[in-house]
Amino acid sequence: MEHPTVFQMLIKERRLQDYHRFRQAYEAAARELAETQGPASLRSCTIGRRQFVRWAHGDMRGVPRSDARRVLERMFLLTAEQLFSRAGTGPADTGAELLSADAAHCETTGRSDLVPEDVVMAAAHESARFAAEAERSNIGPHTMEQLDADIRRIVGTYPNRPVGPLFMEVRELRNRAFELLEGQQPPQYTKDLYLAAGILCGVLANASFDMGRYAAAETQARAGFLCAELAGHNGLRAWIRGLQALVAYWDGRPRDAVRLAASGRDFQPESGTAHIRLASIEARAYGQLNSPGDALAALRTADTLREQAVGEDIPGGMMAFPRAKQLFYASSTHLWLGGSQQLNEAEARAEEAVELYESDPLERRRLGELSLARMDLALARLGRGDLDGTAGTVHTVLGMAARRPTESVTKRLEQFGRQLAVHPVASSPTAANLQEAIASHTGRERAALPPGSVR
Incomplete structure (x- = not known):
C-alpha cells in the first residue's frame, strides 16, 4: 500500500501482524487498563479476527470507539486518529514522526509498565533465540547462559505468579531444552542441558500439582527424575523425590509419601535444603x-539437618526450602497428631511461619x-475455641486465594469447612458466614478448572 x-x-x-499474537497483546493491555483505570469489565475485552483484519488492511470507516479506542491508545500511546491516519498524506503526521515520538516517549518517561508484560517477554525471547542462532552451532555459552537466566527468573518468581500463564512459559522453555538435547552439542554442555530440562520438568510437575492435576504432575516428575539421573545431579534427584512424596501426601497416600521421602535420602545433594524438605514431608506423612x-x-531430623545445611540451593527460588516452610510443615504435623499439647505446638509453629513469610519483600513473598x-x-485456633481469631485468619486466606488460586489451598479450605461444620460453634452467625464464604470460593475455583489433564 502506497x-x-x-x-x-x-x-x-x-x-503483531499475526491475529493471535495481536489479540494476546490487546487483551493484556485491556486487563492492565481494568486494573489501573477501570472499569473491571475491561478484563474480558477482546478483539475478533474480522475486526482485526479490517484494521490491519486499513479498511476503516472512521476510528474505533469506546473500549476498543481506549485499549488501542494504551497499547500504542497514540490517539486513535493518529493510529488510523495515512502516513505521508499530510504535513502534520508522517508515520515516521509518530513512530519516533512513540519511541521517544517510552524512552524519556522511563516507564516499563507502558508495554504489556507478555509483549516485553516475547521480545526478549525473540532476541534470545536470535543470539542462540548467531552462535552458528547447536549450543554455545550464550545459549546456556540465557537458559540458566530464564530458569532462575522462573523459579524465583513462581511462588507469587499466577500458575496458568507461567505453565505455558515454562512449557515453551522446556521444549527448547529438549530440542537442544536432540541436536549435536559439545559433550561439556550435555549434562548442563539435562539438568536444565530436569529442573523445567520439575517446575511443570509442581505447576500441574498446583492446578490439581496429580497424574500429570507425577508424569512430569518421572521425566524430571530421568533428566536428573542423566545429569548426575543428586540435588535435583532428591528434590524431585520430595515432590513425588508431596503429591502422594496430598493425594491421601501417606505410606507412599513416606517411602518416596526415604528413597530421596539415598541421594546426598551437592548443597542446599533438599534433605530438610524430605524429612519435613516425611513428618507430615x-x-x-x-x-x-x-x-x-x-x-527432629529436619531441625538437625537445618543446623548442618551448607551452600545455596540451585537454582534457588521455589526449589529452596526456607525456615518458614519447615515451620509450617511442622505445624501441619502437630495438627495431625492432635491433643491439646500438639495444638499449642501447631499454633506456635504456624504463627512463627506466618511472621517469617510476611517479613519477605512483597515481590518475593510465597503466597x-x-x-x-x-x-x-x-x-x-479453632481447636482451642478461638472462633473470632479463626474467622479473621480464614478470611485473609480467601482474599489471597482469589488472587492466586492453587489446588492445595482450595483443598485445605474444603477440609477446614468440613471440620467447622461438625464443630460445636457451627451454628453461630460467625461460623455460618465463614462457611458461606468458603463454599462460595471453593465452588468458584472448582467450576473454573478446565476438563482433562494438563500435559
Whole structure:
C-alpha cells in the first residue's frame, strides 16, 4: 500500500501482524487498563479476527470507539486518529514522526509498565533465540547462559505468579531444552542441558500439582527424575523425590509419601535444603498415619539437618526450602497428631511461619505457602475455641486465594469447612458466614478448572 496507516506500520514493526499474537497483546493491555483505570469489565475485552483484519488492511470507516479506542491508545500511546491516519498524506503526521515520538516517549518517561508484560517477554525471547542462532552451532555459552537466566527468573518468581500463564512459559522453555538435547552439542554442555530440562520438568510437575492435576504432575516428575539421573545431579534427584512424596501426601497416600521421602535420602545433594524438605514431608506423612513417634523423630531430623545445611540451593527460588516452610510443615504435623499439647505446638509453629513469610519483600513473598501456614493457624485456633481469631485468619486466606488460586489451598479450605461444620460453634452467625464464604470460593475455583489433564 502506497500510504499505509500508522497502525499498519506499528503492528509490522512490533511483529503483531499475526491475529493471535495481536489479540494476546490487546487483551493484556485491556486487563492492565481494568486494573489501573477501570472499569473491571475491561478484563474480558477482546478483539475478533474480522475486526482485526479490517484494521490491519486499513479498511476503516472512521476510528474505533469506546473500549476498543481506549485499549488501542494504551497499547500504542497514540490517539486513535493518529493510529488510523495515512502516513505521508499530510504535513502534520508522517508515520515516521509518530513512530519516533512513540519511541521517544517510552524512552524519556522511563516507564516499563507502558508495554504489556507478555509483549516485553516475547521480545526478549525473540532476541534470545536470535543470539542462540548467531552462535552458528547447536549450543554455545550464550545459549546456556540465557537458559540458566530464564530458569532462575522462573523459579524465583513462581511462588507469587499466577500458575496458568507461567505453565505455558515454562512449557515453551522446556521444549527448547529438549530440542537442544536432540541436536549435536559439545559433550561439556550435555549434562548442563539435562539438568536444565530436569529442573523445567520439575517446575511443570509442581505447576500441574498446583492446578490439581496429580497424574500429570507425577508424569512430569518421572521425566524430571530421568533428566536428573542423566545429569548426575543428586540435588535435583532428591528434590524431585520430595515432590513425588508431596503429591502422594496430598493425594491421601501417606505410606507412599513416606517411602518416596526415604528413597530421596539415598541421594546426598551437592548443597542446599533438599534433605530438610524430605524429612519435613516425611513428618507430615507420619502425622497423617497417626504415628507420633516417627513423626516427631522426622521433625527432629529436619531441625538437625537445618543446623548442618551448607551452600545455596540451585537454582534457588521455589526449589529452596526456607525456615518458614519447615515451620509450617511442622505445624501441619502437630495438627495431625492432635491433643491439646500438639495444638499449642501447631499454633506456635504456624504463627512463627506466618511472621517469617510476611517479613519477605512483597515481590518475593510465597503466597501459596503463606496461605497454607495461615490455614494451619486457623485450625489450631479453632481447636482451642478461638472462633473470632479463626474467622479473621480464614478470611485473609480467601482474599489471597482469589488472587492466586492453587489446588492445595482450595483443598485445605474444603477440609477446614468440613471440620467447622461438625464443630460445636457451627451454628453461630460467625461460623455460618465463614462457611458461606468458603463454599462460595471453593465452588468458584472448582467450576473454573478446565476438563482433562494438563500435559
